[in-house]
Structure formats: C-alpha cells, structure tokens
Amino acid sequence: MVILDSVNLAILLGAVLIMAGILSSLLALRFGAPLLLVFLGLGLVAGEDGLGKLHFNDVRIAYLVGSAALALILFDGGLKTRFQSIRAVLAPSAVLATVGVLLTALLTTPVAKYALDLSWPEAFLVGAVVASTDAAAVFLLVHAQGLRLRPRIGATLEVESGTNDPFAVFLTMVLIEILSLGKSSATHIAWQFAQEAVLGTIIGLVGGRIVVFALNKISLPQGLHAPFVTTAALVIFGVAQIDHASGFLAVYLAGIVIGNRPTRAHNSVLTFLDAATWLAQIVMFVLLGLLASPERLITALLPALAVALALTFIARPIAVFLCLAPFPFQLREKIFISWVGLRGAVAIFLASIPLLLEMPKAQVYFDVAFVVVIVSLLMQGWTLGYAARRLHVALPRTDRGPRRIELDLPGQLEQQLVGYAVRPNSLYLKRGLLPSWSKPTLVIREEKILSASEAEPVQKGDYLYLLAPPQKAGALDRFFVDMPPAMAPDPHLLGDFMLAGDVTLEAVAEAYGINVPADMRSLTLADYFDIYLDRAPRVGATLPLDSIVLVARGLGGNRVNMIGLRLSEEKKPIRVPRRVSAVRRRVLRMWKTVSGT
Structure with a gap:
C-alpha cells in the first residue's frame, strides 16, 4: 500500500506542477515574462533543494x-x-x-x-x-x-x-x-x-x-x-x-x-x-x-x-x-x-x-x-x-483575429466550411467584400439556419459559414475583424510613390494615367487588396493594376493601409521625376478630401 500511495502522490504532485505551469503562463503573458523561464523556475522551486523538496x-x-x-x-x-x-x-x-x-x-x-x-x-x-x-x-x-x-x-x-x-x-x-x-x-x-x-x-x-x-x-x-x-x-x-x-x-x-x-x-x-x-x-x-x-x-x-x-x-x-x-x-x-x-x-x-x-x-x-x-x-x-x-x-500586432470555426467536409480535400460571427464594424458587413475563392453557404440567425440567399442582407450578430480552400481560410479573418478607425499615414513612411489605403482607384487612375474598369473605380486601394489578394496580407505583397504594381508597405487591423507604387517592368521602386511632384501633391489633396483630414 505504501508503494501505491507514493505512486498516487507522484501523480498528484506532477499534475499540480503542470497545472501551475499552465496558470503561470497567464501571468507571464500579462507581464511579458518569458514563459519558458517560468517553467524552469517552477522546477527549481519544486526540486529537492527548493521549497517543494521533491527528489x-x-x-x-x-x-x-x-x-x-x-x-x-x-x-x-x-x-x-x-x-x-x-x-x-x-x-x-x-x-x-x-x-x-x-x-x-x-x-x-x-x-x-x-x-x-x-x-x-x-x-x-x-x-x-x-x-x-x-x-x-x-x-x-x-x-x-x-x-x-x-x-x-x-x-x-x-x-x-x-x-x-x-x-x-x-x-x-x-x-x-x-x-x-x-x-x-x-x-x-x-x-x-x-x-x-x-x-x-x-x-x-x-x-x-x-x-x-x-x-x-x-x-x-x-x-x-x-x-x-x-x-x-x-x-x-x-x-x-x-x-x-x-x-x-x-x-x-x-x-x-x-x-x-x-x-x-x-x-x-x-x-x-x-x-x-x-x-x-x-x-x-x-x-x-x-x-x-x-x-x-x-x-x-x-x-x-x-x-x-x-x-x-x-x-x-x-x-x-x-x-x-x-x-x-x-x-x-x-x-x-x-x-x-x-x-x-x-x-x-x-x-x-x-x-x-x-x-x-x-x-x-x-x-x-x-x-x-x-x-x-x-x-x-x-x-x-x-x-x-x-x-x-x-x-506590433494591435489586432486580434476573429474566432474562426473550421469544419472538414468528408469526401473531398479542396474545400472546408469556415464560420465567423459577423461583427458590426467588420469589412464584410460594412462593404460586402469577400474574395472570389470563398462562397457564402449558410447563415445562423437567432438559432435558425438559413441559406445565403434567404438571409440577405446579412446582419450583425449573424453567424456566416463559407466554403473556402483550407490553405486560404486564414485570409478570411481580415473580412470579419472590426475595422480600425481611419488614421492619417505616418509622414516618415511617405515617399514619392506612397499612398494611404483609403485612396480610391479613381484618384490613382487620374493621377497616374492608368486604365481602371468603371465598376472598380470606387474601390479603395485597401479594398482592392482585400478582394484580389488570395492570401493574408503582408508587407511586400504585390498586385498589378494596369501598367503599375501596388506594393503593400504597411498593415493595420489585418488590412493594407499603406501602399507603394512602382512601374510593372521595374524590379525595384524608382525615383519619381520632378515633373510628377505636382501630381503627387494632387493625389495627397484627394486623399485628405476623402479622409476629412
């Protein structure tokens, strides 16, 4: 019986130590302490020469x-x-x-x-x-x-x-x-x-x-x-x-x-x-x-x-x-x-x-x-x-992604069901934007299951489920997180070819003489990245727009909020000629008018 008691005691003490490690992680995350150091410290304190006297x-x-x-x-x-x-x-x-x-x-x-x-x-x-x-x-x-x-x-x-x-x-x-x-x-x-x-x-x-x-x-x-x-x-x-x-x-x-x-x-x-x-x-x-x-x-x-x-x-x-x-x-x-x-x-x-x-x-x-x-x-x-x-x-990451529900669909590997709670200030609810590779399938509203067509328009508090490729599911997060308030770009990041994410494609087309389809001219640069980028945005991501290339230079709230421009045939950003400086001022004036700053 003594042997059984010692085994049971060892199980108890081991479980208590592990639980203490899990709970201590909350304090470590709050105060920025390295978690691994906390676990080492627990072992030292519980050891034979520590307070726990465990041999x-x-x-x-x-x-x-x-x-x-x-x-x-x-x-x-x-x-x-x-x-x-x-x-x-x-x-x-x-x-x-x-x-x-x-x-x-x-x-x-x-x-x-x-x-x-x-x-x-x-x-x-x-x-x-x-x-x-x-x-x-x-x-x-x-x-x-x-x-x-x-x-x-x-x-x-x-x-x-x-x-x-x-x-x-x-x-x-x-x-x-x-x-x-x-x-x-x-x-x-x-x-x-x-x-x-x-x-x-x-x-x-x-x-x-x-x-x-x-x-x-x-x-x-x-x-x-x-x-x-x-x-x-x-x-x-x-x-x-x-x-x-x-x-x-x-x-x-x-x-x-x-x-x-x-x-x-x-x-x-x-x-x-x-x-x-x-x-x-x-x-x-x-x-x-x-x-x-x-x-x-x-x-x-x-x-x-x-x-x-x-x-x-x-x-x-x-x-x-x-x-x-x-x-x-x-x-x-x-x-x-x-x-x-x-x-x-x-x-x-x-x-x-x-x-x-x-x-x-x-x-x-x-x-x-x-x-x-x-x-x-x-x-x-x-x-x-x-x-x-x-x-x-x-x-720094100042945003927290929405809670994502992912369900595998038996019989195939190409699609899965991805679910989100629709937040009041989400990009999807405010502007109805979704990437082309995702498909709304059903909506849960007040404990009722509705098809996507029956639920139109989707409301805040709904739960929306979409079909999406498993490897791209994470890219949907940015459409369902609350959008941060519009902020003026950091002046130290501005260059001759730098624009804020809320500048419209129409303004860019007028300033740089490029062709943009009529149904896209009201989109902002950030919207353009949200719709046509097939993965989660990151600094350095690029998208072509007629004869220029848009380069993501800054992120906020999982959206691109600072965009650089370069000619599509160039591999590196080029210096803007002096004659373009007036055009750049015109674009910035447009941006200030749109943003109200």
Whole structure:
C-alpha cells in the first residue's frame, strides 16, 4: 500500500506542477515574462533543494521526455511552415544552421576553457551544447510579445531554429564520442554527418508522404486523425534515431511535407498539436528544472555568466555576420538575427546527455547550460520586442483575429466550411467584400439556419459559414475583424510613390494615367487588396493594376493601409521625376478630401 500511495502522490504532485505551469503562463503573458523561464523556475522551486523538496534525479526519464517533446515541437514547427514562404531563405538559413552553429561553438570554446578550467575538447563540448538557437523559445516569445516579424526575418529565424538542432545534436555526440573514446578521425566524422543528414532527410520526406497517404485513404473515426498524426511523428523520429539518422531533422521535414499537402482534418491536427507541444514544453522544462540544484548553480554562476556574455555579444554576432555576408541582408537585420539567438530547452537537453552517460564533469556542463539559458531568456527574451521595434524589423500586432470555426467536409480535400460571427464594424458587413475563392453557404440567425440567399442582407450578430480552400481560410479573418478607425499615414513612411489605403482607384487612375474598369473605380486601394489578394496580407505583397504594381508597405487591423507604387517592368521602386511632384501633391489633396483630414 505504501508503494501505491507514493505512486498516487507522484501523480498528484506532477499534475499540480503542470497545472501551475499552465496558470503561470497567464501571468507571464500579462507581464511579458518569458514563459519558458517560468517553467524552469517552477522546477527549481519544486526540486529537492527548493521549497517543494521533491527528489528527482532520473536523467533517463528527463532525456526520454525531452527527446519526445523536442520531436513534437519541431514537427509542429514544420507543419506550420509554408514552403513558399521559406524557399527564398533556405540558403542563408542552412548556412546559419550548420556553419553558424560550428562557428558559435568554436568562438565560445576559449572563454569556456579559461573560465571553467577545462581541456580544449571539454570546452568545445560546452560551446556545442549552447551553440544552437531554440525554436520554441524564439517563436513563443515573438508571439507572446505581439510581434509580426517581417517575412524574410521571420522565415530565416524559423528555418534556422528548426534545422540547427540536428547539427547541434550531431556536434555534441561527436565530441562526447571523442571525450569517451579518445580519438575520432575526420573521415569517420564526415561519414557520420553525411549518414545522419542524408538518412534523416530520406526518412523524413518518405515518412511524411506515407502519413499523408494514410491520412487521406484510411477512414479513421472522428477525432482520431490528430492523435494518429502526432503518433506518426514520434514513429518517424524513432525510426530515424534507431537507424543512426537525425531524428530531429527527419521529423521537421516530415512536418513540412504534411503541412504543405491537402489532408483530412488539417485544422484539427494543428489545434491538437498546439496543445500537445504546449504541454510537452511545460513537462520538459519542469523536469529539467527539477534536475538542477540552486546551490550548484550559484557555485557555477560567475564562469557560466562569462560563457553566456561571450556567447551573446561575441560568438553569435560574429557567426551571424560571417554566415550572412554573401546574402543581401541589411545591417539592422543582421543585428536583430544576432540578438534573437535565444537558448532554450535544447541546450539543457544536450547538457543532460553527459549526465546520462555519467561522464566526468557532466554536472559542470549541465549547470553552465542552465545558467546560459536563464541569462538568455532574461536578457534577450525580455528585450525582444524592444529590439524589433528599434531595428524596424517588425510591426506590433494591435489586432486580434476573429474566432474562426473550421469544419472538414468528408469526401473531398479542396474545400472546408469556415464560420465567423459577423461583427458590426467588420469589412464584410460594412462593404460586402469577400474574395472570389470563398462562397457564402449558410447563415445562423437567432438559432435558425438559413441559406445565403434567404438571409440577405446579412446582419450583425449573424453567424456566416463559407466554403473556402483550407490553405486560404486564414485570409478570411481580415473580412470579419472590426475595422480600425481611419488614421492619417505616418509622414516618415511617405515617399514619392506612397499612398494611404483609403485612396480610391479613381484618384490613382487620374493621377497616374492608368486604365481602371468603371465598376472598380470606387474601390479603395485597401479594398482592392482585400478582394484580389488570395492570401493574408503582408508587407511586400504585390498586385498589378494596369501598367503599375501596388506594393503593400504597411498593415493595420489585418488590412493594407499603406501602399507603394512602382512601374510593372521595374524590379525595384524608382525615383519619381520632378515633373510628377505636382501630381503627387494632387493625389495627397484627394486623399485628405476623402479622409476629412
């Protein structure tokens, strides 16, 4: 009975810890604290040397949970990655994920050697453990601080943080092998790396295709699609690891394959994985926190701080600037990418491997990695939003999307039913705008179900359901969110070819001598983007308008509110001739008349 009581007590305490982690996330989001730091803190407080006095030293369980959690986090990241959005940044991201990790480890090694009194291989191992950025830390903090990163910056960080973990794991394992066995030839290391990369890629791509085929061909009961995909991700990870391939690379690539192909229950899979990865992060960080000891961390604090500062201000920036030198990144973009090299669960997870193998000085590696992660989350995590705004690489998100209901339609994969509550100030209700690829199907009004024709005109408070392609469903949000009040554009953003979103196509046609159909002349530029852009708007999105091209230069309330003009045959914005300046003044006068400013 005593054994049963201890098991029950462990279940109770574990559930209380996880619940505390979930509830603490509300406070962290409110005050801007890095959530991962909160979870680590919970583990520390509940540990044997903390207030909770829980005795936990099972590194094997921590490693098992950490492996599964990281696999799910990477799979979820791949599942949400649109290949079209990352294609342009594959080369710089791949260089950062491989050469960047190696350079960061090498540049951190001298500081680790002299600060911690280690041999060169041991110091190199410390550098390898803390060299990779953490995908969960980066994007969890970006989301928590309400940032919308510019497309190229966001895609680069997304791919780098998703693909540098496999290389960091490989580098760590090679150094552990060297320290354990004494020597390892360069040929053996190169062959091992090629084997892990190639086999991991093959297993990931093939496994992803198999999951897509099974998901679409097998008639699973309702609600089992998401658990099936989640379990399949862990199977792909396990198969790759057993075959001495990179399981982390395989599961990330499998996620990209599945996420970029039409599948059944796509949105329910995403929702389920969001919850699963969130829970996995909480459990992983709490367990890693339980493994740490506050007394040991205090002892290792000063040398670990030296490693953390060298990593943040020397190693990471030099590696980023060298790796991105061949690519057309601006100085401020390189600075931001350097600063967003957050360390998270990956570093502590890698540091637990020497503990699992009972290597000499394993506790030193773990304590140093723990302090580095805490410093990174405190210093970089809390200043992420400030750095993004000061460096002008992101726009703050001030809008919240409407609640979207998505229902899969059995028997086909091309359309799904998307539902919204019709808000009083929504774009759809005010102007009746919808993209051509969506079709209103039914309306629920006062608990009555009406067809789209029976419900005309749609009223505020109705629930409207539309048919839309699954990959475009998110683009409908901007039609059902309350429109912000019209605001004058920021004068610092205006250029010779910049117009506000509420300028009409008629005004643009008169000013620039272009042809616009009569039935479109009353549309504003923002309306034109809403109707004809087949995806959610973003800075840099373009639409042709006769002989010119409209370029989205600013967003507000999920609508384009600042538009740049360029000639369609030009690849870059051109300088406006002096004779056009009078025309530009005329357009601005029109805009002021329309907006009443």
